[in-house]
Amino acid sequence: MSTTTILSVIAPGAALEKLAGEFSFTEGPTADAQGNVYFTDQPNDRILIWSTDGKLSTFMQPCGRSNGMYFDAAGNLWSCADDLNQLWCIGKDKKVTVVVLTDPAGKLLNGPNDVWVHPKKTGGLYFTDPLYARPYWKRDPKMQPAGQYVYYLAPDHKTLRAVATDLTQPNGITGTPDGKTLYVADIGAGKTYSYQIQKDGSLANKKLFCSLGSDGMTLDSEGNLYLTGKGVTVFDKTGKQIENIPVPEGWTANVSFGGKDRKTLFITASKGLYAIKTRTHGVHSK
Template structure:
């Protein structure tokens, strides 16, 4: 089944940014997204208004809300993971891994039951960094898991070339991770202790960011938005008038609007399906 509403095409919300990323939706349906080069987090409210939520946002990239309503951010200015409260006050959740600086946390997902955090850590050199290479002690680009109440993340998968987009199923049983470097997306089973197992190839396509709908369909980004069924069958491709589509989420009071961050712009698309909760 085609997931977008009949005749729907991306509607431009605004084109005033440098590079948009990391959309995350709160319980009310408002979307928060980043303009990483300009170091800002923006809010797109359910009434269609745009406003700046936070300046000097740690060069945040991927975002996701935790169960308490705090906005978690992959703050790669200093390669950290942040928790930002509703008033914009930031707390550093992860500073390093066993004393070694992360490559640059990129995207994350929070387990709906446990609150555990999964995040990807690829290496993309940034112009605002002083270092010129990743810390060799990290041993590559990996997926990490931060268990509830812990200060140090553990490696969830170290066999990927360049992990990037990540999302889990609403029931918390499965996790999807895109290896954008290898142009593949994998599906894992999530164990009771948070560990990942039974990695299987989902589709032969990588992704910068991703989301999932109530039917379990997975949305991958890059050249527009590509939608796959839970069985990995191509359902639909949504063309986006931008050089690159960075990320996507479901927005609005009914979670029935696809919100797309694409290069210097953001777009919306009305959908037949709702986002997974």
């Protein structure tokens, strides 16, 4: 009888390392072209940087209570600015452009949570808009959208439409480097789905990828999908669970590959920033 050996995604001899702590709640890790990792301390309204030489610094404060983030090919940092339910595009000069204010019906967004930019210049971006009521919001609840959707923002950064409207509470989102497949975690239903991305940005062929939801997620060079929540759970490209990386915090919010060689998995978990060397490497900034 033949058996299949499953290789660990963790580099031989590597162990989880706590890089920094004493934050209120960390989120949104994403790496720039050099491999520096940007992440948020969301309740404290700041974006921080963990540089490739191991130094921690503040990039922006205040930052619209940024949550999920993603770098585009031009080096702009896209941010889900939770404070006023907006989507921000932050330039290299730190100039902020507010790109999305309302949904197609003219209502305020619930609160953009996670974002993924399509790798092709002719592509737009996708973001999730779950409802997590914040104590600092002062808006009229009647101005909220009818549901919790996944949106597609066209390349003109003006045309917005909902492309997935049947999820309970979409949260984590990422896509493949060829721009053909989008993964969306329905954390409310405890499931993650895959979709085929169409030329016009719409989604087709929704398929259950695995029966686990996620806060944030990322992909590696082998097509493995990393989901968060209780530590980091790794699924191969067929949807089979192959590993769990325990993290000593109450909640693991998000993950991203970073470092000069993209072989380090950075993990934002509650009050800490963690990292672990991997055998694989990341395929894009998120």
